[in-house]
Amino acid sequence: MAGDEAWFDNLRRAVARTNLLNQYFMMALIKEYQEQSDAVRSAVLRFWAEPASVSKLDELENSLRALNKERLSAGGAIAFGSLLLMSISPAKYPPFRARKSAQFLRLLGLKPLPAKAPASERYTQFLKVLDDLCAQAQGAGLPIRDRLDAQGLMWTLLSTDPDSSWSSDEATEFRQWRGDAEPSTPAPAMHDFDASKEAATSLNQTPAPLIAEALLRLKPASEELANELYLDREDLQEIIDLLQARRQIVFYGPPGTGKTYIGKHLARFLSNSQQPDSVQIVQFHPSYSYEDFFEGFRPAGTTEGQVGFSLHQGPLRRLAALASREENRNKPYFLLIDEMNRGNLAKVFGELYFLLEYRDDKIRLQYSPEEEFQLPPNLFIIGTMNSSDRSIAMVDAAIRRRFAFVELHPQGHLIGNVLPRFLTAKQRSTLAFQMLTALNDELDSDQRDLAIGPSYFMRDEAATVQGLRRIWKYELLPLLEEYHYGFLNRTEVHNRFGFDAISSNLDLRLFETGTTRSDYEEESDEVR
Secondary structure (H helix, E strand, O other): OOOOOOHHHHHHHHHHHHOOOOHHHHHHHHOOHHHHHHHHHHHHHHHHOOOOOHHHHHHHHHHHHHHOOOOOOHHHHHHHHHHHHHOOOOOOOOOOOHHHHHHHHHHOOOOOOOOOOOHHHHHHHHHHHHHHHHHHHHHOOOOOOOHHHHHHHHHHHHHOEOOOOOOHHHHHHHHHHHOOOOOOOOOOEOOOHHHHHHOHHHHOOOOOOOHHHHOOOOOOOOHHHHHHHOOOHHHHHHHHHHHHHHOEEEEEEOOOOOHHHHHHHHHHHHOOOOOOOOEEEEEOOOOOOHHHHOEEEEEEEOOOOOEEEEEEEOHHHHHHHHHHOHHHOOOOEEEEEEOHHHOOHHHHHOOHHHHHHOOOOOEEOOOOOOOEEOOOOOEEEEEEEEOOOOHHHHOOHHHHHHOEEEEOOOOOOOOOOHHHHHHHHOOOOOHHHHHHHHHHHHOOOOOHHHOOOHHHHOOHHHHEHHHHHHHHHHHHHHHHHHHOOOOOOHHHHHHHHOHHHHOOOOOOOOOOOOOOHHHHHHHOOEOO
């Protein structure tokens, strides 16, 4: 890892694929810690230095906390440290999740150490419980070989429901011990431990998977999808890994950067496209409400001819019901929220804020208090936000905590090469890209969110100089006039950002694909 410039990106991708860290730490790792990657690398290398030891968790936590006190929770530091230790010895150092381990300790009648306790002591307490569980399970004849198996058993006991082989009384007693409310929908079936016992020979040869790995995994990005979107496959894979880990992401950036286009195509690709209802699209606006988005009462006629009210399900409620069906639990479902920041998010999401963060929990709804609702784990949400009108700055911290934000900027890493790749694939001149680059360079550097995206130049109309002029006159200049309202008058905008002003240093007749002046004069002004 030392001396490797790409180490942080590799670490981030590897961690995102595991789904073993909480979302707060993932946000810190993706955003804040990246800006201090050298310090993070030093902390990780010290932690990994021989000999590997649980006692080093305290130093790791202190090092990371010094870099970001607000983002780093004590449990997040232990989870990250356990993941690093797991890379050395999975059977000896299983993954740690603070909430689940505390829940299990309480069920055993033990008191979890407080969050302010040293990280090494909390992880040691967790390991001791796993050792005891391993011994008890082996005494009962279960094929539990080590701490990693014991961690999987712990997760199973906390997260799954008895299957049909259990008697009703046994299942009820088990749920009461765990403190469950009566489930409104069937939970995943408990693993058949007798079948695992019969397969003990093979278990000695093949490591048992973590429960987290048994969850729905999104398929990897393909070269075909990357070529279709004119993006790098590695960048798409990182977005998919982030979506897998967080389940909620937002594409944000200026107009014309392909936020909705990429979100729609990515969702359809991941849903395998053969499921017509697996991708739903909604668009937020100022009057959009919780009743529109999730559920609310609507006027309805009665059998007596009177007007009454009935509870009407919105797109999220319908999609969640579809994803929760037994036959659909291994299929991904996607809700694409376009123009997300145009809505009053606190008003639209209501109590669903809680479920966006705690997917394993259930709540009672304001219009359906008699039943409990849970967002299914196979439901993914992709939002888009336009950053040009500054309304994204008003998005509250609660929604920012619950979504991972992916920037799509014309001059950024993700989509900076989209237009050149498109023009090359279509065998067109680079004129459109030169015009776009010159325009964005002319826009003030402190107005980064006012940049123009490449999609304006990816239409058939943009294949000719005449078409480019129309796009400039009827789409770009009105947009730029609005951007600079109160700062520049209409004439100043046209003089500075008009087609002729931007193209003044470009020869519109000579195209970089090899077309000569005589070729141009014979053919037309088509940009090929």
